[in-house]
Structure formats: C-alpha cells, structure tokens
Amino acid sequence: MIQTLPSMNRRAVLGLGACAAAVAACPALAQGSDKPIRFILPISAGSGVDTIVRAASVALGKAFGQPVVIENLPGAGGITGAAAIVKAAPDGLTLGMVSNNHVINPAVFKKMPFDAINDVTPISVVGATPLVLVVNPKLPAKNVKELVALLRAKPEGYNYASSGNGTIIHLAGEMFMDEAGVKARHIPYKGTGPMVTDMIAGQVEMGVVALPAVQQHIKSGALRAIGLCGATRSPAAPDIPTIAEQGLPNYAVEGWFAVIGPPKMQAADVQRVHDAVAAAFTSAEVRDAMDKQGNVIKPTAPEQAASYFRSEAARYAALVKKANVVLE
Template sequence: MNRRALLGLGACAAAVAACPALAQGSDKPIRFILPISAGSGVDAIVRAAAPALGKAFGQPVVIENLPGAGGITGAAAIVKAAPDGLTLGMVSNNHVINPAVFRKMPFDAINDVTPISVIGATPLVLVANPKLPAKNVQELIALLRAKPGGYNYASSGNGTILHLADEMFLDEAGVKARHIPYKGTGPMMTDMIGGQVEMGVIALPAVQQHIKSGALRAIGLCGAQRSPAAPDIPTIAEQGLPNYAVEGWFAVIGPAKMQPADVQRVHGAVVAAFGSAEVREAMDRQGNVIRPTTPEQAASFFRSEAARYAALVKKANVTLE
C-alpha cells in the first residue's frame, strides 16, 4: 500500500471519528416508537419535529405508531429493544399513570426505561357543549352542585390523563358528575359537540377550532398559566380553584441500561431539534410549550408524577384488568 493510499485511509478515519452519527452507522435509522394512534397530539408533535430530529441525529428517523392497552403495547416494544440509542419513544402522562390503573403490567414503567428528557407540555382545557347553562368555572360548579350526578363528562378512556384531569376538577370543586369513557378523543369530541355528553377535558390543539367556531365552549384552561395560543381563556385556577393544575406532558425515553454516552448523544440531538426555529414555530401553532429537561430531571419527574397519579387513581377508584 503506497503512502498516498495510507494518507487517504487516515483522512477517512479522522472524518468518521469527528462525526458521532457516522461512527455509529448513519445508514441505520432511529426508530421512534409512539404508543398512541396516528393523528393524536403526541403523534403530531413528533411528526412535526421528525425532519429536525433526522438532521440533529445525522440519521434517518422512522416513526412507528404502536397503540393499544393505554400505551402499554408501544412502551413494551421500547422496553424490549436493544439499549443502543437506535430505538427511542415519545410517551406522555399515561406512561406513569398505567401502573396505578392496571392490575398487571408487563414491565416496570419507571425502572425499565431510560428517561432522556421531558420535552414540554400540551395545554388541556375543560370544554362544554354550549347548551349547558354555564360559561365559567363558578357557574359550572353551581350547576353540578344543584344536581349531583345529573350531568355527564366524557374522557378518552378509563384511567387516561383526560379522565383523571376531569376527576381532579370534580375533587377540587367538591361536586359529582357521571363518567362516560370513549375509545379515543375523536368520538369523545363528536359526542360533546352533539350534546350526548355535556363536558370534558381535552387537549387544546385538538379542540381549538371548535372553540373558535362556537361548537364547544371553553370553561377554563387546566394548566397553572394561560396559554399563548389561547390567551383569552382563563385558567381554572384563577377562577377559584387555585390548587388545580394539570397538563399533558410528553417525554423522550429509551430502553433501560443505555450507556451514558448514548444518553447524552440522544439528549443533545433531541434538545437541538426541538430548539430549532422550524420546530418551535410548529409547536407554537399547536399550542405546545417546549422546555426540555435533563435526563436526571426527567427521571425525578417520572417518579413524582407516578406517585401523584397513583394517589388520584386510588381516590377515584379507577382499576382496569
């Protein structure tokens, strides 16, 4: 082998060493598993960020929807994957709620995953059919108090974050209403608009057009602060329930036992992607708030949220087989 060939090989080796993505094989795609159906809020978030994620990783990003069992099906696929940084997932509140709701779990939602970052949150909003004679929180509470159990509220399913957000409201207000669970937000929203059920909590991006058209009435935002995407909608907290605060967060995770270097590499790419101008703009349009955490903060957050929802599930007596 002549001197020129050796120099050429040395240059190639230096280029690979300087690019972590190439060193790990840029021909291998990043598999992003979503434990929810296409068209949901988290699905829209990841698909909007997919081009920026591919650029940040230096590798193709393939999104795979694996819905089922309240998110357990997709999460199980993440848990079983090799901890090499090539299989990741985006999960939401339901991931830490499920252990308190289901009698049996095929994995440990806390210890069998590697939290990478809690990326941000989607505002939730309590809405009502406009025929319901209540325009704000205090009027709704008075209505429910006058007729205990006489009104219905919808959710996207037993034990979901939307169900628990409703239960939290009823608990804080000291009132009662009947729960009508649906299989997803689509049919739930259709029946709220049609008047089959009077009210329910839902993600702001999913329902904002119906609020603007008058098909549904916004009673109050569920978060601690108003949303820049809907600044005219007051929070439930500022309408007399100061301890009420819940939002739909979303987080990137990987399988357990990922190497620290892989965790940092993935974290850096994810933060870079969601910090890019195009993704920020897309998130603003959807009404999402982006505030990425460190892996350590994400792990602590998962544990605290699991404890918080476990207490609420027990109080609401929600249990699934």
C-alpha cells in the same frame, strides 16, 4: 399514521420525503446509520402528544441525520405502545414519546407487563402542554360557575369523556369534579380522537383535552372552552381563563411529554438521542410551532428525566388513591 407499511397515505409519504430532504441538506449529520428512527407514540392519532411530535418530525430527522418514522400504538392507557418500546433492541433506533400516563399506569392497573420506571431509559422530559376543559356548545354553560351550577342541579345527569381509564385526562376530569364538589358520569374512550369526535357530535357533554388537539375546534365553535387546567393562562390562547381563576384556586394540572428508549441503552446512545431531541425541539421552526400550540419546551438531561419520572409516579399514586381508580 406514518408507518413503514405499504398502507402509508400520501401525507405520510410526503412527510418522510421532507425528512429525507432535510437529511440530505445536512450531510454532516447523516454520517451515521441510514436506518430510520422508529418513534413510537403510545397514543392515538390526533392527541396532544401526536400533534406535538408530528410538528417536530422534520426537525427530528434533520437532527438525527436519519429518517424518523412515527408510529401510533394506542391501547390500555399507553401500555401497548410502551411495551413495544420496552421489548425493542437498546440501539437507539426505537424510541418513544410518552406522557404523564406512563407513570400513572402502575397506580391504576393491578398488573403491569413491565416496570414503568426501571424497564425504560428516560432520555428527556421535553416540555409541557396545557390541558383545557371543553364542552359541546349546546350545553348552556360558558364558564366554570355556570357549568358547576348545571352539574349540581342534575347530579350525574351529564357525561364527561376521557381518552381512557386512568389516563391523565381521566384524572384531570376527576380532579375537577372533586374540587367543584359535583358528579358526572365518566365515559372512557380508546384515545383522544374518538373522544373529541363524540364531544363535537354531542354524544358526551364535556371533557379535558390537550389544547393542541382541540385548538381548531375551539376556534371554529365546534367546542367551547370552559377553562385551562394549568396554573396560568397560555400565550397560545390568552382569552381562555384558567379554572383556578374562576373560583377553584387549588385546581392545577398539565400534561408533560418525554422521550424514552428501551432499557439498558448505552450512555453514548442516550446522549446522542438527547442531543438530537433537544436540538430539534429548540430549533426556531419547532419553537414557533410549539408556541402556537401553547407548549412550553424545556428539555431536561437524562438524569433529571429519571428523577422526574420517580417523583411524578409518587404524586399520581396519591391522586389515584384519592380518586379510587383501580383497573384490572
């Protein structure tokens, strides 16, 4: 975790140094404030969004003309981190990268400490990342057909992990069980990192994860990919078939990620942040990193992001109701 605290590790210090070097190399971009941009990630280290933002951290510092400090604040399906963004001053110095979970939470939690739509400033839906269903390699299933057969033969005899109750990862698992007509016990974790660790150790048999978070584990054989959750295969993993093409044609879900700020940001600050984020994520070096991870980068305008948040909230509210997911 990169923080402004004395406990920063060596890699974090080097990361900040790289950002500072990038700023120094672009004096035209550094004419504004020399205060760091605090980029809050409401998820644990090692998750898909965490991997994405860290791959773009140097380019973000370069585009903003200011150091960018990344801070993970996981908890409550993203509510903890999002609450910190909501409470921050609307000066453009505190931002966050959120995922589908941000607009799912109002449908799964009975009480929310803020309005997920109206208490933030949507700045850009930056892109989407593929999700993948993986299993521990000791499980005797190499594809969707074999996995479904196992689950049908032993109803609720297997466990599937998620990064937390009501998250997009949880819903993606529920949607798979529903489409396949099978059941498994849901085991929620506090973030992607511990979830993946336990899948590798065999404590849980399967789970849906963002592809960037488990690419290396799939390549090493620590986890086995059953199928991609999106409608099409990913150029980053062309050998992994989709779940849809393996007999569940109606199954399609992917993760998206978006930059938000506190409520009541000035229009000029919103545009400045949007332009910097778009410049960073469309730069050659970041596009190359995103292509390798399988992410599709298409930064939207702020007004498009706001509209997308509303439509996605409505879509997931219907899915949550169908899956009967309600949390205190």
